[in-house]
Amino acid sequence: MSDNPLTAMGQAARDASFALLEQGSADKNALLLAIREQLLANQTEILAANAEDMAAAQASGLDAAMLDRLLLNEQRLAAICADIDTVIALPDPVGEELESRLLDSGMRLSRRRIPLGVVGVIYEARPNVTVDIAVLALKTGNAAILRGGKETIHSNRALLAAIHSALASQGLPTNAVQLIDSPDRALVSALLQLDQYVDMLIPRGGSGLHQLCKQQARMPVITGGIGICHMFVDKAAQLDKVTDLVINAKVQRPTVCNALDTLLVHAAVAEQVLPQLHRAMAANGVSLKACPQALPLLPSATAAGAEDFDQEWLGLTLGVKVVADVNDAINHIRAHSSEHSESILTDDLGTANRFIAAINSAAVYVNASTRFTDGSEFGLGAEVAVSTQKLHARGPMGLTALTTYKWLGQADYLARS
Amino acid sequence: MSDNPLTAMGQAARDASFALLEQGSADKNALLLAIREQLLANQTEILAANAEDMAAAQASGLDAAMLDRLLLNEQRLAAICADIDTVIALPDPVGEELESRLLDSGMRLSRRRIPLGVVGVIYEARPNVTVDIAVLALKTGNAAILRGGKETIHSNRALLAAIHSALASQGLPTNAVQLIDSPDRALVSALLQLDQYVDMLIPRGGSGLHQLCKQQARMPVITGGIGICHMFVDKAAQLDKVTDLVINAKVQRPTVCNALDTLLVHAAVAEQVLPQLHRAMAANGVSLKACPQALPLLPSATAAGAEDFDQEWLGLTLGVKVVADVNDAINHIRAHSSEHSESILTDDLGTANRFIAAINSAAVYVNASTRFTDGSEFGLGAEVAVSTQKLHARGPMGLTALTTYKWLGQADYLARS
Numbered sequence: 001m002s003d004n005p006l007t008a009m010g011q012a013a014r015d016a017s018f019a020l021l022e023q024g025s026a027d028k029n030a031l032l033l034a035i036r037e038q039l040l041a042n043q044t045e046i047l048a049a050n051a052e053d054m055a056a057a058q059a060s061g062l063d064a065a066m067l068d069r070l071l072l073n074e075q076r077l078a079a080i081c082a083d084i085d086t087v088i089a090l091p092d093p094v095g096e097e098l099e100s101r102l103l104d105s106g107m108r109l110s111r112r113r114i115p116l117g118v119v120g121v122i123y124e125a126r127p128n129v130t131v132d133i134a135v136l137a138l139k140t141g142n143a144a145i146l147r148g149g150k151e152t153i154h155s156n157r158a159l160l161a162a163i164h165s166a167l168a169s170q171g172l173p174t175n176a177v178q179l180i181d182s183p184d185r186a187l188v189s190a191l192l193q194l195d196q197y198v199d200m201l202i203p204r205g206g207s208g209l210h211q212l213c214k215q216q217a218r219m220p221v222i223t224g225g226i227g228i229c230h231m232f233v234d235k236a237a238q239l240d241k242v243t244d245l246v247i248n249a250k251v252q253r254p255t256v257c258n259a260l261d262t263l264l265v266h267a268a269v270a271e272q273v274l275p276q277l278h279r280a281m282a283a284n285g286v287s288l289k290a291c292p293q294a295l296p297l298l299p300s301a302t303a304a305g306a307e308d309f310d311q312e313w314l315g316l317t318l319g320v321k322v323v324a325d326v327n328d329a330i331n332h333i334r335a336h337s338s339e340h341s342e343s344i345l346t347d348d349l350g351t352a353n354r355f356i357a358a359i360n361s362a363a364v365y366v367n368a369s370t371r372f373t374d375g376s377e378f379g380l381g382a383e384v385a386v387s388t389q390k391l392h393a394r395g396p397m398g399l400t401a402l403t404t405y406k407w408l409g410q411a412d413y414l415a416r417s
Numbered sequence: 418m419s420d421n422p423l424t425a426m427g428q429a430a431r432d433a434s435f436a437l438l439e440q441g442s443a444d445k446n447a448l449l450l451a452i453r454e455q456l457l458a459n460q461t462e463i464l465a466a467n468a469e470d471m472a473a474a475q476a477s478g479l480d481a482a483m484l485d486r487l488l489l490n491e492q493r494l495a496a497i498c499a500d501i502d503t504v505i506a507l508p509d510p511v512g513e514e515l516e517s518r519l520l521d522s523g524m525r526l527s528r529r530r531i532p533l534g535v536v537g538v539i540y541e542a543r544p545n546v547t548v549d550i551a552v553l554a555l556k557t558g559n560a561a562i563l564r565g566g567k568e569t570i571h572s573n574r575a576l577l578a579a580i581h582s583a584l585a586s587q588g589l590p591t592n593a594v595q596l597i598d599s600p601d602r603a604l605v606s607a608l609l610q611l612d613q614y615v616d617m618l619i620p621r622g623g624s625g626l627h628q629l630c631k632q633q634a635r636m637p638v639i640t641g642g643i644g645i646c647h648m649f650v651d652k653a654a655q656l657d658k659v660t661d662l663v664i665n666a667k668v669q670r671p672t673v674c675n676a677l678d679t680l681l682v683h684a685a686v687a688e689q690v691l692p693q694l695h696r697a698m699a700a701n702g703v704s705l706k707a708c709p710q711a712l713p714l715l716p717s718a719t720a721a722g723a724e725d726f727d728q729e730w731l732g733l734t735l736g737v738k739v740v741a742d743v744n745d746a747i748n749h750i751r752a753h754s755s756e757h758s759e760s761i762l763t764d765d766l767g768t769a770n771r772f773i774a775a776i777n778s779a780a781v782y783v784n785a786s787t788r789f790t791d792g793s794e795f796g797l798g799a800e801v802a803v804s805t806q807k808l809h810a811r812g813p814m815g816l817t818a819l820t821t822y823k824w825l826g827q828a829d830y831l832a833r834s
Contacts, residue, residue, distance in 0.1 A: 018751065021775065101796065107785060109795060114777050116807050195631060199807045214612060218631040220638075220808040241830040248832035334435065345830070356825060358438065360531050363824040368524060371833040372826055378526060379518065390533050390616045390821040391637040392808040404807040407780040408773060409789055413658040413762070415665035416788040 006190045009145060010197030012175035013118045017143040019173050020115065025092035027170070032135055034166035036084045039131065042162040043077060049158035050127065057125075057151050065255070069126045070151055080131050087135050090381045093400045094141050107411040113403045115141035116199045120191055120219075123204040125149025130159045134177045136382055140402040143176045145198060147191060150183035157181060188212070195219035200392075200402075202385050222397070224362075224387040227257035227340030228312050229370040232329040232355065234346035235268040242273055242345060243280045246318075249343070249369040251284045254316050257386060258341050258363075258373040262309055262319040264329045265294070270322045274298055277320075286316045293322035309336045326351050330358045337361055339388045341370040362388050362395035423607045426562060427614030429592035430535045434560040436590050437532065442509035444587070445556055451583035452552060453501045459579045460494060466575035467544060474542075474568050482672070486543045487568055497548050504552050507798040510817045511558050524828040530820045532558035533616045537608055537636075540621040542566025547576045551594045553799055557819040560593045562615065564608060567600040574598060605629070612636035617809075617819075619802050639814070641779075641804040644674035644757030645729050646787040649746040649772065651763035652685040659690055659762060660697045663735075666760070666786040668701045671733050674803060675758050675780075675790040679726055679736040681746045682711070687739045691715055694737075703733045710739035726753045743768050747775045754778055756805045758787040779805050779812035 004010075023031070039046065050072040057070055093113050100110035119142045123129045130148055137144040148156045156179055164174040180187050192201070195218035202222045203213045213221045231249055233242050249260035265273050274297035281288055288301035289308045295301055298320060308319050309332070323329045326344075333342055343365035344355040352366045363373040373395060375383025380398030387393045393401040421427075440448070456463065467489040474487055510530050517527035536559045540546045547565055554561040565573045573596055581591040597604050609618070612635035619639045620630045630638045648666055650659050666677035682690050691714035698705055705718035706725045712718055715737060725736050726749070740746045743761075750759055760782035761772040769783045780790040790812060792800025797815030804810045810818040 018775070021777070103794070103796060105789070105794070107789065117777070214635040220806060238830060245830055245832055252833060358435070360438070360534070360823050363826060365826045366828070368826050368828040368831040369833050372522070372524065372831075373824070377520070377522070377833065378824070379520060389637060394821050395824045404811050406777050407790070407795070407812045409780060409782045409785050411783070411785040413655060413662055414785040414789075415662055416669060416786050416794065 004190050004193055006145075006180070006187065006194055009178055009180070010118070010194045012173075013143040013145055013178060014197045016173040016176040017115065017117045017141075020138070020141045020143060020176060023141060023172075025094075028092065028139055028141065029088045031138055031166060031170045031172065032084055032088050034169050035131070035135060035138075035163055036081045038162040038166045038169075039077060039081060039159070042158065042165070043074065046077065046155065046158040046162065047072060047074070049154040052154045053152055062151065066125065066151070069124070070155075072127055072155060076128065080128050083132065084135050087139050087382055090139070090399060092139065093403050098405055105411070105414060105417070107409045107414055110408045111405045112408055113400070113405050116402055116404055118143045118145065118198050119402060120145045120147070120194070120198040120201040121204065122147045122188060122191070122201070122209060122213075123149065125151040127152050127155040127159060129204070130156050130179075131163070133384075134163050136384055136399065136402060138176065140399055142402055145178050145180065145191065147180040147188060153181055153183065189216055192216040193218055204385060220392070222385055222387050222393065222401075223389045224340075224385055225257050226312055226338050226388065227259070227370075227373075227386075228261050228310065228336060228338040229258060229341045230262050230264060230329075230333050230337060231260055231343045231345065231370060232264040232323070232326070232333075233266060233269065233273055234326060234344060234348060234351050235266040236348035236351060237269070237345035238347060239269060239272055243277050245345060245369055246277060247280055247284060249371055250281075250286060250318050251316070252371055255314050257312070258370050259314070260318065260370050261311060261313050262321065262332075262336065264321050264323045264332060266326075266329075267293070267322050267324055270294065270297060274320070281318065284316070286318050289317060289319045291321040294320045312338065326354050330355065333359055333361075340386070341365070341373040343368060343370050362386070421607050421610055423562075423597070423604065423611055426595055426597070427535070427611045429590075430560040430562055430595060431614045433590040433593040434532065434534045434558075437555070437558045437560060437593060440558060440589075442511075445509065445558065446505045448555055448583060448587045448589065449501055449505050449552055451586050452548070452555075452580055453498045455579040455583045455586075456494060456498060456548065456576070459575065459582070460491070463494065463572065463575040463579065464489060464491070466571040469571045470569055479568065483542060483568070486541070487572075489544050489572060493545065497545050500549065501552055504556050504799055507556070507816060509556065510820050515822055522828070522831060522834070524826045524831055527825045528822045529825055530817070530822050533819055533821055535560045535562065535615050536819060537562045537564075537611070537615040537618040538621065539564045539605060539608070539618070539626060539630075540566065542568040544569050544572040544576060546621070547573050547596075548580070550801075551580050553801055553816065553819060555593065557816055559819055562595050562597065562608065564597040564605060570598055570600065606633055609633040610635055621802060637809070639802055639804050639810065639818075640806045641757075641802055642674050643729055643755050643805065644676070644787075644790075644803075645678050645727065645753060645755040646675060646758045647679045647681060647746075647750050647754060648677055648760045648762065648787060649681040649740070649743070649750075650683060650686065650690055651743060651761060651765060651768050652683040653765035653768060654686070654762035655764060656686060656689055660694055662762060662786055663694060664697055664701060666788055667698075667703055667735050668733070669788055672731050674729070675787050676731070677735065677787050678728060678730050679738065679753065681738050681740045681749060683746075684710070684739050684741055687711065687714060691737070698735065701733070703735050706734060706736045708738040711737045729755065743771050747772065750776055750778075757803070758782070758790040760785060760787050779803070
């Protein structure tokens, strides 16, 4: 550990987390307001730094979608500030008493919600995430160590300067939010070894980053954000409503993790469902990859390869497979899902209940689009990440996912008998 | 993955977990009752197998404490069966609706408690743990992969045969509980790579095993069971009650993780507290390792080395340190604690609250022994492990720690707007 280049950063984060423990909800909201003010006060510097990142990114040939994610302007900075207002308005989960009981021994035993301590986040080249994570962490009394995409390095430094000004203005250690601001990939591995100081690591990114974290991280990691999502059209579905829901799930925002990847159709209704779906998909520019049974019903589709049903498409492609019944659909989903979001369309209650009982993905829908898996749709107010693992948090993670609890036992000089 | 020697075991466990999903609470209790019956029906075989383990352990020079943990006899088997009755009587957490809300979109959103899926447990040479873990896992609808200490291999095989008979008698796959029954250490590493099938890993053992899991495990791991526990005697403590509580925390069961390791004493009362403590500790055979300030007040103590305050003693040794005040005590605990259990003795409410606010160990006590950190003392009915990490579960883990949840969204063919 002692030769880890990030040890000092970890120690400083842990020390800062102790200072944050002393902050009440009002103090923390005042800090968030100060961050908002400092972002606006430093707008010129922040936008200039972002322009530098944009110029370098354009010169290096970054694609249009990534450039768009990288861009900051007055409007986007205003949107970031509006998001801070939203977080200020959320209730502070820290300090909540989760339960309290008087034990037979005479001890009053309670559970209280506390911050995690230090949160590490590795994320893509999106400067808004830098502010977002800092604000969510501070709202819940956590220190944060951030590692953003290397393309945003100047923007992130400028944003961090504003956050540090705000921390200092409230008499708090600036090390409460720290940035790993070297592009050296070895520092990612160093961060993953920092379990002595980092209580939870959130990797936001593709499966390569997730694999790296699974292999190297020594602290608890939240895996998620990768959705191979399914919709099963049962024979008892209202067939005139199927196409609209598939379009919504696939087309509304095809680049996100809750977009539909594979449509499963009950064999008894495939001949009714697939031709109308085919027209609608073609009109929306969706390419179809179909199983042998679906292929004749989808003239412009191509034959699906075996690996096509293990794809998170993140674009306008959809796998289509005809299945014998709900159990066949369940077996396909169990074999191919990333346990993010699955939906069944049916008016048969027994079939719906069979699907609900058998599918344990983070979000399971009956007669709804997979696109609903989202912190704001779920009313959580903010979204830290979408977890597809089973420990700690599952599905959209709100503020409480940045907390844990401790047991508190109070008694009158009580020995265990 | 494909060349992992445990892949088939993992797949079989996952398949069995799907069969367990179909079991209601009554089915699962019937299964537990069948296990109890099979253990008694196979008592002769089980005790004979255990005798084989005991003979080999004695021949290899295992110490008396380990031999005692290894031993099974009629009484101990009866106690194991009584523990099964206790678990049968506990409420089944699976299926519980944790919340339910009608969203503005018209969707009925709820959270339901579900099994984790497959639980892996690596544990010491204690045959009772084999039954214990199997029963807790099955009660919560989880499949289990077990790796017990190599000294218990014959006992574990015999116990597993009884469990398999019970599973078969209920029409369930015997792969719901599987044993890695080769002593080959490489299989531990193989288990740690089985993240595709194992949802949670619990290592029960010393810090070596925990380090191995942190380094190699690709699935979420519950770390815990290691307690460097502190008690701080404030100047406002009722001094006549201090000695009894220290004896309870240190002496009642010195080999367990919630036993006291370091006593911190406020400088203002050290001269009153330490001499009487010294007599009591000597009478109980406790060796003292004291800081320079405490040493003159504890004639038979030896000087504590720096590393003595980072020890989980697991025996009749106690570190003693004089501190300037509650903040000094907090700083010592933050630097040396494993975040298991800490206690303050004081009648000053402000000092107690300062301690409670600053110390975020899994269990924090005011005027009570650290020995209370225990699933049965906390009224959890059963204890899977004691977690000192911050994700998922903290402190004593009951049945709910073997579950997770899924979100369930039900609507009327609802698209996201």
